[in-house]
Amino acid sequence: MTTDKNLILRLEKLARLxxxxxxxxxxxxxxxxxxxxxxxxxxxxxxxxxxxxxxxEEVNVLRADAIKNQTDRAAALRNAPDTDGTYFKVPKVIER
Amino acid sequence: xxxxxxxxxxxxxxxxxxxxxxxxxxxxxxxxGGEPNTHISTVSLGHPGTLPVLNRKQIDYALxxxxxxxxxxxxxxxxxxxxxxxxxxxxxxxITQDRCPISVGGFxxxxxxxxxVKKVRLHHIHMEEDAGKSVHDVFEMHSGVDLNRAxxxxxxxxxxxxxxxxxxxxxxxxxxxxxxxxxxxxxGNMEQGSMRCDCNVSIRPQGSEELFARCEVKNMNSMRFAxxxxxxxxxxxxxxxxxxxxxxxxxxQFDKNTGSTSPLxxxxxxxxxxxxxDPDLPPVVISAEELARVKAEMPALPWELYERFTTxxxxxxxxxxxxxxxxxxxxxxxxxxxxxxxxKACANLIINQVRPHLAENETNAVPDFPVQRWAxxxxxxxxxxxxxxxxxxxxxxxxxxxxxxPVAKLAEKMNLLxxxxxxxxxxxxxxxLAKYPDKVAAYRxxxxxxxxxxxxxxxxxxxxxxxxxxGNAVLREKLGG
Numbered sequence: 001m002t003t004d005k006n007l008i009l010r011l012e013k014l015a016r017l018x019x020x021x022x023x024x025x026x027x028x029x030x031x032x033x034x035x036x037x038x039x040x041x042x043x044x045x046x047x048x049x050x051x052x053x054x055x056x057e058e059v060n061v062l063r064a065d066a067i068k069n070q071t072d073r074a075a076a077l078r079n080a081p082d083t084d085g086t087y088f089k090v091p092k093v094i095e096r
Numbered sequence: 097x098x099x100x101x102x103x104x105x106x107x108x109x110x111x112x113x114x115x116x117x118x119x120x121x122x123x124x125x126x127x128x129g130g131e132p133n134t135h136i137s138t139v140s141l142g143h144p145g146t147l148p149v150l151n152r153k154q155i156d157y158a159l160x161x162x163x164x165x166x167x168x169x170x171x172x173x174x175x176x177x178x179x180x181x182x183x184x185x186x187x188x189x190x191i192t193q194d195r196c197p198i199s200v201g202g203f204x205x206x207x208x209x210x211x212x213v214k215k216v217r218l219h220h221i222h223m224e225e226d227a228g229k230s231v232h233d234v235f236e237m238h239s240g241v242d243l244n245r246a247x248x249x250x251x252x253x254x255x256x257x258x259x260x261x262x263x264x265x266x267x268x269x270x271x272x273x274x275x276x277x278x279x280x281x282x283x284g285n286m287e288q289g290s291m292r293c294d295c296n297v298s299i300r301p302q303g304s305e306e307l308f309a310r311c312e313v314k315n316m317n318s319m320r321f322a323x324x325x326x327x328x329x330x331x332x333x334x335x336x337x338x339x340x341x342x343x344x345x346x347x348x349q350f351d352k353n354t355g356s357t358s359p360l361x362x363x364x365x366x367x368x369x370x371x372x373x374d375p376d377l378p379p380v381v382i383s384a385e386e387l388a389r390v391k392a393e394m395p396a397l398p399w400e401l402y403e404r405f406t407t408x409x410x411x412x413x414x415x416x417x418x419x420x421x422x423x424x425x426x427x428x429x430x431x432x433x434x435x436x437x438x439x440k441a442c443a444n445l446i447i448n449q450v451r452p453h454l455a456e457n458e459t460n461a462v463p464d465f466p467v468q469r470w471a472x473x474x475x476x477x478x479x480x481x482x483x484x485x486x487x488x489x490x491x492x493x494x495x496x497x498x499x500x501x502p503v504a505k506l507a508e509k510m511n512l513l514x515x516x517x518x519x520x521x522x523x524x525x526x527x528x529l530a531k532y533p534d535k536v537a538a539y540r541x542x543x544x545x546x547x548x549x550x551x552x553x554x555x556x557x558x559x560x561x562x563x564x565x566x567g568n569a570v571l572r573e574k575l576g577g
Binding site for chain 2: 010014016053054055056058059060061062063064065066067068069070071072073076077082084086087088089090091092093
């Protein structure tokens with residue numbers, strides 16, 4: 001693999017993942033292939049070509065300012081890994 | 097001493113929560129203060145497969161603010177994702193405008209204590225959504241997450257580094273707060289988090305034009321704390337430089353208990369937000385007509401009225417400041433001046449009577465009667481038909497109750513019209529003097545203090561309706577001296 005190990009460590013941190021060395025090796029290989037494909041695409045001359053951000057031409061999809069479609073708390077908390085019935089409970093995070 | 101050698105340079109990023117009924121991208125209740133996790137939906141919870149749809153009002157409100165501040169509006173708006181992981185951010189990204197903010201430039205005028213106006217330039221204004229709230233004091237081993245605030249619409253007003261002191265920051269924040277309330281786009285309530293700011297603080301030698309490494313103090317939600325944080329941070333940076341060190345670019349938090357700032361993170365581990373366009377939200381194109389409508393509907397702004405009140409109307413800075421604090425008050429005053437041209441009298445009535453009356457009781461809503469009645473009241477005082485104190489204590493409250501009666505009629509009905517009919521006063525005065533010949537003699541021998549006694553009798557005899565000045569004159573004349 002040619003992908004820098006530091007890059008993988010940084011991506012792990014950003015993605016909140018912890019990989020084993022074997023996984024890092026594998027991911028590194030995958031990343032090499034992905035980057036090679038992107039490099040290939042870079043060869044195309046895109047000067048004067050607008051980036052295609054949206055695949056349809058819809059604009060101004062807006063809604064009126066009205067309260068609706070709220071979920072009740074019990075239903076919302078049903079999927080929570082941990083709750084007291086009021087809050088989503090998460091591992092203690094220090095106030096940022 | 098050391099402090100004078102340096103100049104503090106401050107730029108602000110102010111987050112303002114827009115006063116919409118529902119959230120930015122879904123129909124959850126956007127109001128502050130619901131029970132935790134009751135203003136939520138599958139969209140604000142970030143459930144897979146849900147899609148955001150933009151609230152029309154967020155655009156409208158952001159446009160109003162941009163136009164009021166004289167910013168250049170971007171007619172085509174895109175939204176981007178700002179990616180980071182935190183427990184109160186269910187989607188793993190915040191929807192914001194990174195590439196193309198709703199407006200660029202503009203300025204907030206602030207009135208400095210020396211009476212000059214400083215224009216604090218703006219870098220840009222962009223739209224975004226708020227995150228949820230983490231609470232750390234409910235559980236011992238856990239943090240609690242409340243997502244009521246997640247997805248509430250915000251605008252972020254980013255200033256240029258034009259501010260030079262904590263006082264100027266104070267003035268800037270107050271000017272913005274007054275403006276958003278004036279435009280009716282936010283309640284501007286700092287205690288409830290409707291307005292909060294990040295302060296970028298750096299110092300430089302006096303006279304230098306260079307910008308030095310700055311520190312960002314995050315999330316100031318009270319003016320008092322912002323002031324203390326800036327003062328602390330300025331001194332901290334001066335101490336570093338004075339002792340031969342270099343200020344490092346850092347993100348700081350302010351501890352309100354110690355009054356000091358401490359590092360949250362260094363520039364080296366600054367977040368990598370990996371912004372990219374949000375494909376879920378199609379572009380928003382603002383038409384020229386819509387922009388023209390917002391401009392046409394823009395009310396006269398507080399600083400414009402301040403200027404008009406102090407120059408054209410000749411009011412003091414103090415009066416003009418109070419009159420332009422709130423739009424309701426300012427426009428009641430303006431309406432009144434259309435009907436009564438003694439501007440100072442109009443200002444006094446609005447400031448000393450209307451304002452306290454409205455503030456006294458929240459149910460004292462703005463009157464539905466025309467300010468015509470107040471103008472009539474001022475006319476009566478000016479024509480000496482009622483005294484100032486009667487106008488204030490009796491007639492003013494009565495108008496509120498019986499607004500359909502013209503004030504002159506009301507005063508007559510309540511028997512409050514002053515008697516300045518000369519014959520009537522002369523007759524009364526003679527009666528009184530005839531009643532007290534010994535006192536009249538004493539007066540004529542030099543006991544001039546007795547005039548007060550005669551005045552009192554005259555007021556009594558007229559049941560308080562005698563015009564004091566005229567009564568006084570008549571008595572003096574009859575007493576001969």
